[in-house]
Amino acid sequence: MTPRIRDEDQVRTMTLEAFADTIVPGEKRSPDDRAVAGAAPGGGAVAAGALELLEWDATGLSSGLGEFARLLNGHAQVYAAEHELAPDESVPPFVALPFEHRTALVQRLTTPGHPEKEFWVSLALFSNMAFDSAAHLHTADALAAGHPGLIAMGIELPDPDGLWRFPAYSYGRQLARLHPDTTPSGSPA
Amino acid sequence: MTSTERTDVLVVGSGFGGAIAAYHLAAGGARVVVLERGPWLTGNDFDHDFKLGSSYTRAFDFTVGDGMSVLGGNCVGGGSVVYFAAMPRAPRFVFERHGSIGRRMWPSAVSRDTLEPWYDRVEEAIPVTKQEWSDVSYAGGLWAAACDHAGRTANPLPSAIDNSKCANCNWMMAGCRFDAKRSLLFNYLPGALAHGAEVRPLHEVQHISRTDDGDYRVHYNVVDDEDYRIQAGSGTIDAKIIILAAGAGATPVILQRSEATLGTMPNAVGRYFSGNGERLNTAVLNEDKVREVLGLSRGDGLAYEANQIGKGPTVASWDRLDGSLPEYSRFSLEQLYFPPGLGTILAQVPGATGPSWFGVDKKELLKRWRSWLIIFQMTEDDNEGVFGPPPATGNADRISQQMLGVGRLRYNPTANTLRGWAEADAEVKDILERDGLAEVAAWTNDVVGAYTVHPLASCRVGDDPDTSALDDRNELRGHPGIFVTDGSAVPGALTVNPAMTIAALAERAIPGIVHAAQQRGVNVTYGAPSPDGATSGRQGAARLVPTLLHR
Ligand SMILES: Cc1cc2nc3c(=O)[nH]c(=O)nc-3n(C[C@H](O)[C@H](O)[C@H](O)COP(=O)(O)OP(=O)(O)OC[C@H]3O[C@@H](n4cnc5c(N)ncnc54)[C@H](O)[C@@H]3O)c2cc1C
Numbered sequence: 001m002t003p004r005i006r007d008e009d010q011v012r013t014m015t016l017e018a019f020a021d022t023i024v025p026g027e028k029r030s031p032d033d034r035a036v037a038g039a040a041p042g043g044g045a046v047a048a049g050a051l052e053l054l055e056w057d058a059t060g061l062s063s064g065l066g067e068f069a070r071l072l073n074g075h076a077q078v079y080a081a082e083h084e085l086a087p088d089e090s091v092p093p094f095v096a097l098p099f100e101h102r103t104a105l106v107q108r109l110t111t112p113g114h115p116e117k118e119f120w121v122s123l124a125l126f127s128n129m130a131f132d133s134a135a136h137l138h139t140a141d142a143l144a145a146g147h148p149g150l151i152a153m154g155i156e157l158p159d160p161d162g163l164w165r166f167p168a169y170s171y172g173r174q175l176a177r178l179h180p181d182t183t184p185s186g187s188p189a
Numbered sequence: 190m191t192s193t194e195r196t197d198v199l200v201v202g203s204g205f206g207g208a209i210a211a212y213h214l215a216a217g218g219a220r221v222v223v224l225e226r227g228p229w230l231t232g233n234d235f236d237h238d239f240k241l242g243s244s245y246t247r248a249f250d251f252t253v254g255d256g257m258s259v260l261g262g263n264c265v266g267g268g269s270v271v272y273f274a275a276m277p278r279a280p281r282f283v284f285e286r287h288g289s290i291g292r293r294m295w296p297s298a299v300s301r302d303t304l305e306p307w308y309d310r311v312e313e314a315i316p317v318t319k320q321e322w323s324d325v326s327y328a329g330g331l332w333a334a335a336c337d338h339a340g341r342t343a344n345p346l347p348s349a350i351d352n353s354k355c356a357n358c359n360w361m362m363a364g365c366r367f368d369a370k371r372s373l374l375f376n377y378l379p380g381a382l383a384h385g386a387e388v389r390p391l392h393e394v395q396h397i398s399r400t401d402d403g404d405y406r407v408h409y410n411v412v413d414d415e416d417y418r419i420q421a422g423s424g425t426i427d428a429k430i431i432i433l434a435a436g437a438g439a440t441p442v443i444l445q446r447s448e449a450t451l452g453t454m455p456n457a458v459g460r461y462f463s464g465n466g467e468r469l470n471t472a473v474l475n476e477d478k479v480r481e482v483l484g485l486s487r488g489d490g491l492a493y494e495a496n497q498i499g500k501g502p503t504v505a506s507w508d509r510l511d512g513s514l515p516e517y518s519r520f521s522l523e524q525l526y527f528p529p530g531l532g533t534i535l536a537q538v539p540g541a542t543g544p545s546w547f548g549v550d551k552k553e554l555l556k557r558w559r560s561w562l563i564i565f566q567m568t569e570d571d572n573e574g575v576f577g578p579p580p581a582t583g584n585a586d587r588i589s590q591q592m593l594g595v596g597r598l599r600y601n602p603t604a605n606t607l608r609g610w611a612e613a614d615a616e617v618k619d620i621l622e623r624d625g626l627a628e629v630a631a632w633t634n635d636v637v638g639a640y641t642v643h644p645l646a647s648c649r650v651g652d653d654p655d656t657s658a659l660d661d662r663n664e665l666r667g668h669p670g671i672f673v674t675d676g677s678a679v680p681g682a683l684t685v686n687p688a689m690t691i692a693a694l695a696e697r698a699i700p701g702i703v704h705a706a707q708q709r710g711v712n713v714t715y716g717a718p719s720p721d722g723a724t725s726g727r728q729g730a731a732r733l734v735p736t737l738l739h740r
Contacts (some may be wrong), residue, residue, distance in 0.1 A: 171325070
């Protein structure tokens with residue numbers, strides 16, 4: 001038997017995690033992880049801290065997160081009915097969707113013309129930012145702590161003072177002919 | 190008792206248009222106040238950090254619109270602090286464009302030839318320098334080599350960077366920590382301050398009204414220095430001359446909001462917006478092919494893997510800047526760097542079958558980020574942007590504490606614009622997919638619409654009162670004493686980076702503004718040297734000054 005969903009907070013967290021995991025998918029945190037679908041190897045947006053970022057009021061989204069989760073679950077119910085997917089009452093309706101259906105629903109919600117597109121796009125933007133820029137953490141700290149997104153992208157470590165410098169930066173030679181109509185100061189004529 | 194604050198000249202915004210005007214007016218003897226909505230950051234304030242609240246979000250503005258999102262500076266120095274400092278002059282044919290109006294868009298008085306002396310002034314003041322191949326980043330070199338391999342030419346871009354200080358950290362968008370970028374904080378703005386101008390950060394101008402004695406009154410809000418959603422006060426300043434330079438995404442909004450107090454605005458206020466025909470492509474390089482086909486090697490075993498290294502754009506291909514080609518077919522292709530966050534979300538998976546900008550395949554694309562090469566296209570668009578009614582304050586409803594807001598710009602690309610983008614996409618593909626070098630995909634326009642870091646033309650100069658809000662000296666039609674000197678004055682897409690042309694047009698507007706100030710009794714003269722005292726630019730432009738005084 002699956003445990004009953006305890007409260008609204010848990011519904012909201014699981015739903016938002018499942019959304020973030022649809023944007024940048026990752027591996028399950030434990031075998032019984034339901035929110036993270038496990039659609040890709042390595043940590044995804046959730047492991048990268050998407051919920052921490054979204055819950056931070058600096059984003060401007062935090063106060064609306066409960067509403068986002070409620071709306072998303074509403075859309076998921078409609079979607080599941082359309083596709084005659086067997087209901088699973090043990091988790092929120094969006095979490096109950098298999099990964100490819102989560103993906104299809106998010107595509108629908110973010111397609112130009114959808115009346116709520118703006119909301120879903122902003123949720124997607126911040127989910128993505130948790131992974132590719134760790135916008136809730138100091139970048140140097142995130143790298144030092146092995147942040148899954150920054151590490152996966154291969155972002156270089158900074159110098160000990162926390163600043164990036166690349167003393168080697170150029171192939172150092174002419175690699176193309178110049179346009180014939182270039183002015184002496186280097187502009188197009 | 191309330192005392193009204195007064196000044197001679199009130200400048201709104203401290204980017205190129207604002208700083209240049211503030212310098213010349215102050216140096217000429219006028220009392221100048223500059224109101225800037227963003228914070229005043231320098232040197233050590235510029236962080237290498239993506240955390241919200243670092244300089245990357247404090248100094249930056251991202252306004253989502255309907256079909257077009259606009260990125261810009263939000264700090265003292267405006268776009269010059271966050272920009273990439275590529276400073277080419279616009280090609281000759283640009284000034285002859287007709288665009289959507291069936292006649293020359295630029296005023297008859299402005300051509301590449303007549304603008305040349307003003308370009309020279311800017312080049313001397315900032316200064317802008319020609320770049321050598323040894324200054325070019327790996328990414329720029331790669332782009333040059335790929336262009337060459339495909340029979341194209343490529344040029345290092347003239348730039349406003351002091352290469353001796355540059356660490357090639359590619360954090361330019363967060364402001365330059367090493368003082369290598371020659372932003373306005375190093376030339377026009379200190380020049381203006383030295384001559385007594387006052388710059389007030391965190392002051393956002395909302396609207397303008399008239400005073401009983403015929404001057405203008407500027408109404409501003411004070412913005413909280415951490416949470417820009419919070420207003421910390423408000424006030425007014427009276428001035429004889431107003432110079433609007435809030436950027437092409439904000440200047441028309443201030444004027445629209447002022448219509449209730451100033452009366453009817455010219456038809457072209459908030460219309461004819463151009464995104465400079467901007468579009469981006471991301472290529473993912475095949476490292477083996479980079480080595481085999483282009484013969485490139487970094488010397489440390491790597492062929493490229495250098496997306497993170499450099500100083501924004503360093504090389505552009507200008508083969509399609511050919512005036513004999515039809516309008517909308519001319520564009521430049523420029524290598525660029527965009528940091529994660531803004532620079533990754535819109536990148537699409539080449540040949541995607543599922544979702545193109547998120548999901549499993551997108552994650553795989555992100556894992557190859559070191560091998561990305563971003564190509565920036567600047568095409569000819571159709572000036573199709575229109576601003577809807579203004580929001581309550583500023584130019585956007587702010588969502589996040591900093592950076593992100595929703596504005597009122599609508600942009601529905603015409604067939605001409607779409608054709609230009611398609612031709613530019615095809616050209617990039619042809620160059621970069623040759624011999625398996627890379628896979629290329631354009632950034633999606635379906636997420637936040639098209640996007641631009643080069644907003645232009647929303648309050649433009651011209652000869653035709655129906656299609657231009659400003660006369661050919663940058664004065665707002667029907668509202669004497671109000672001038673616009675920022676990117677909104679530029680009539681249309683330039684096919685190259687615009688700051689050099691924005692700045693030159695601002696320099697050109699100054700004699701007329703000084704003259705208008707004199708006529709209103711302000712004790713001011715024209716003729717300041719470059720902010721560092723150099724005088725050859727002034728000499729070069731001197732013969733043109735008399736032609737700019739008549740009205
Ligand atoms: C990431 C990035 C890279 C770029 N790279 C290049 C490049 O390499 N080369 C190039 O030529 N161009 C580049 N640009 C574009 C260039 O920065 C702009 O074209 C240029 O700064 C525009 O100058 P402006 O005077 O029109 O306005 P801005 O420089 O944008 O200045 C406007 C100022 O007004 C302030 N403001 C807005 N509203 C108000 C208000 N209501 N009250 C008071 N102040 C207000 C803003 O905060 C801002 O500081 C880049 C832009 C970005 C964002």
